[in-house]
Amino acid sequence: MTIKEQQDNIIADFEVFGDWMEKYEYIIQLGKDLPLIDPTYKTDDNLIRGCQSKVWLHAEMQGDKLVFTADSDAVITKGLVALMIQVLSHQAPKDIANADIYFIDAIGLTSHLSPTRSNGLLSMLKQIKLYAIGYQAKSVQQN
């Protein structure tokens, strides 16, 4: 699935929810399900420090796709991290770098991505794009 398809899927998933509680129940569930990052990757180097919660993010190329694993110490953040990874992991660096991320807005969770939330989510998105740009540059060099 493309990044766009992934996002549209999530938006469709969220449309069924009647109220904020169902929405958060789902996010919390996602947070609980997220396969934990390999502990060896839960390093300070991979740490994105928000004022409120911490996010760890690890990136590696598998073939021509960029694969992310991640974790957070707060379960709602972790759920949102899971959504972000569902959308952006296993994609080509070029597509990630150019991706327009609109699903957070569309599912009504804009505030979680605001620079003032300091849960590390916005920094995580920035970091994901930086990785993508980095690997893109590398692959261009290698070609």
Next chain:
Amino acid sequence: MTIKEQQDNIIADFEVFGDWMEKYEYIIQLGKDLPLIDPTYKTDDNLIRGCQSKVWLHAEMQGDKLVFTADSDAVITKGLVALMIQVLSHQAPKDIANADIYFIDAIGLTSHLSPTRSNGLLSMLKQIKLYAIGYQAKSVQQN
């Protein structure tokens, strides 16, 4: 004349003025008329520094009366200084120390005596009272 009579006289004088211009013309005239302080008294010790204008004040006992001479570098301040001296000079220290100064209010120049005016007038009044209290204490000691 007592301090009270002096004040009531001034209030009566000011009653004839039709507008602020006549009032200030009179004050300015007073400022110009005030016999200058003896230059030897125009010292830093006798200086009361307001932010806006300077006031010099000299006190001495003549018999059992306290006599003030004064000057200011601003003519309106000087005129007001002249009124103050008309009221408070040549009076017994005790009477000066206890005096209730109400004429400034009554002639509508309250703002010139406000602590925020920084023309040195309020400080001058304080200084006059301090002199009076000082001389009063001295005369009590000597008796």
Next chain:
Amino acid sequence: METATAKNTIWPDVELIRNEFPILQQTVNGNPLVYLDNGATTQKPVQVIRAMQEYYTGYNSNVHRGVHTLSQKATSAYEAARHQVAAYIGAHHHEVVFTKGTTDAINLVAAGFRRAFLHEGDEVIISGMEHHSNIVPWQLACEEKKAHLKVIPVTDQGELDMDTFAAMLNPRVKIVSVAWVSNTLGTINPVKDIIAMAHAKGIPVLLDAAQAAAHTPIKVHELDVDFLALSAHKVYGPTGIGILYGKESWLQQLPPYQGGGDMIKHVTFEKTTYAEPPLKFEAGTPAICEAIGFGAAVAYVTQLGIHKIQAYEHQLTEYAVAQLKTIPELRLIGESRHRAGAISFLIGQHHPSDVGVLLDQQGIAVRTGHHCTQPLMDRFECPGTVRASLALYNTTADIDRLVAGVQKAVTLLG
């Protein structure tokens, strides 16, 4: 709601008071706002908002030095505000320096001590429950002078270890600087004892009263405290202003902090002489409108009565603690016998921010995180807490909403 209403014996008219706070009349995420983040900042009554608006629409002008009418009015109002705030803390007006807030006030003292009184090997005593604003200024000063920062330990209950404090007092200590009330634990520290013990050794004391000022009567002369700092925005006043109280003798000794307009007597390029305190410490155009708003705020509190507020909040705090304790997964962080303002807690293993997000969804504003007390969080080995902090306009109904909100959060977090 039965019990809730029954509880409020002290202040039956709290609903009338709530009406004076326009911001409280709103819904957040579809629910009437429950504002329990008063430790961060309090809301402002119309009296304060109006005083500031009157200033800007009626007599805004720069203060001191001006002969024109607006300037006179502004100066009078600014100085009247100083008198009001001084009266609120039982001080003389010339002992009250307007600052940007508590942080600015503490920095002023720390910088003065750095410059004039701190030498290599000297010590500064703070406590383990201090706000960063009462830690970092002293770290900066000590670092520059190779002096040492000493920390009064905090007990498991969240109180100061006074025996250790007693043992820490020695001739190298140049100042003791501690919070009156902890912004995280709600602990009211035994400031009278602290002052007496320090004074017995000739050591001055600074009280960080940021969290005391809205909850406790303050009488600086009775306390005999040397310095005291507080912020208007935590006492129903505007942002951008606070005060440093200093004993006259200390304000005389302390070197000037910032240089600029208003704090001078005479300036030449060779030599500058300084104005008398408090102006000596008020360089530049002050926060005029804010000072006036601050004056209106303490007038408001005074009119309601700080003792009455204290009694009401005490009742409310007891109620809140009792109700919160009914939640099985809840663990209080800080269980001092003497408390005011803040109530910190954790829910099972849940991250405070998760609880905060779910409360916000229900229109309940609490603060989550380290509350600018990271060393204290390290002490209690938690990444932060959920903190509900009370003000005079909170009600038992607010507490009930909080408890129900936490319960819902617990259910959702599973």
Next chain:
Amino acid sequence: METATAKNTIWPDVELIRNEFPILQQTVNGNPLVYLDNGATTQKPVQVIRAMQEYYTGYNSNVHRGVHTLSQKATSAYEAARHQVAAYIGAHHHEVVFTKGTTDAINLVAAGFRRAFLHEGDEVIISGMEHHSNIVPWQLACEEKKAHLKVIPVTDQGELDMDTFAAMLNPRVKIVSVAWVSNTLGTINPVKDIIAMAHAKGIPVLLDAAQAAAHTPIKVHELDVDFLALSAHKVYGPTGIGILYGKESWLQQLPPYQGGGDMIKHVTFEKTTYAEPPLKFEAGTPAICEAIGFGAAVAYVTQLGIHKIQAYEHQLTEYAVAQLKTIPELRLIGESRHRAGAISFLIGQHHPSDVGVLLDQQGIAVRTGHHCTQPLMDRFECPGTVRASLALYNTTADIDRLVAGVQKAVTLLG
């Protein structure tokens, strides 16, 4: 009045603008207020007053660190204000530090230089027309480090002696700190030249833009200035706030100023690491409402157009100077070829305060005194001046009132 109306070709709608300033719609001592004390502080348009009221009635909350809705709104608005002010001066938002005002901003830099860059025998260059706020902070810093304060002389016309300045630049000079526009003389200094000359020797420059900000377009990147300070209250914004602009590299190098909440990354009692600029320099709860009001103020000015304001004020200044010169006894203090804002004068031998008092009686607000530039008064051998200072809402009618008022004062003073 014929000529007056005829003169205003640039801004025919100035009366509409005046209506946006509630404070101007009043009489003082029986006369419609003529406010010509804008150098001290400017009046505030309803847009600014309203923005602040909306804050307190709608979303007052402490910024950063909060997850609840009000805190998010307040933080967004606070940071949006930083963007607005940054745009106003052509800076990146992360180069803009909110301070209490110009004085606070200059002290921040002076304290940082004292701590990190000034050593015994070093020099700091200021000018002979500086405001006390750009003199005393450097005196304090130099005194502590046994460095020397050097002063660019002022010519009889009230301009900087640029040849002497050129000769003063040497490797011992650690910073040049000068006013862009003189608050007393109205002189616009050749800041581009000053910066170019200093940079040629590797010396950074701080511009005190307090009196430039409301009158002149500011483009810090084009200017290539290292630091720039200004106050909101002189740009139609609230009291209690201003900014320090600093080049990113300088803000990185400069040590923190005040310690406290918000300026840290991580605090332990052993070691504290600091946040990135600008937060590194914003300790404690900021002046949140004031920042938002400041944002509204620059938005207001931007919408009117600073170039248009500049052109209008230029015309008005020329008119004022010409009209004042028709008074025989009047002597201008400061006759620079490039001027903005302030017009200082003396009337014969009359004391400025006498003139000020008589103008106030006529409802005309000017400032009299030393304008916090005592060394400059010594230079011109006067105890002070009468200063009329203009803003965008002044009109030729105001100038006519001023001139008539001065004439009446002259008559009365005899």
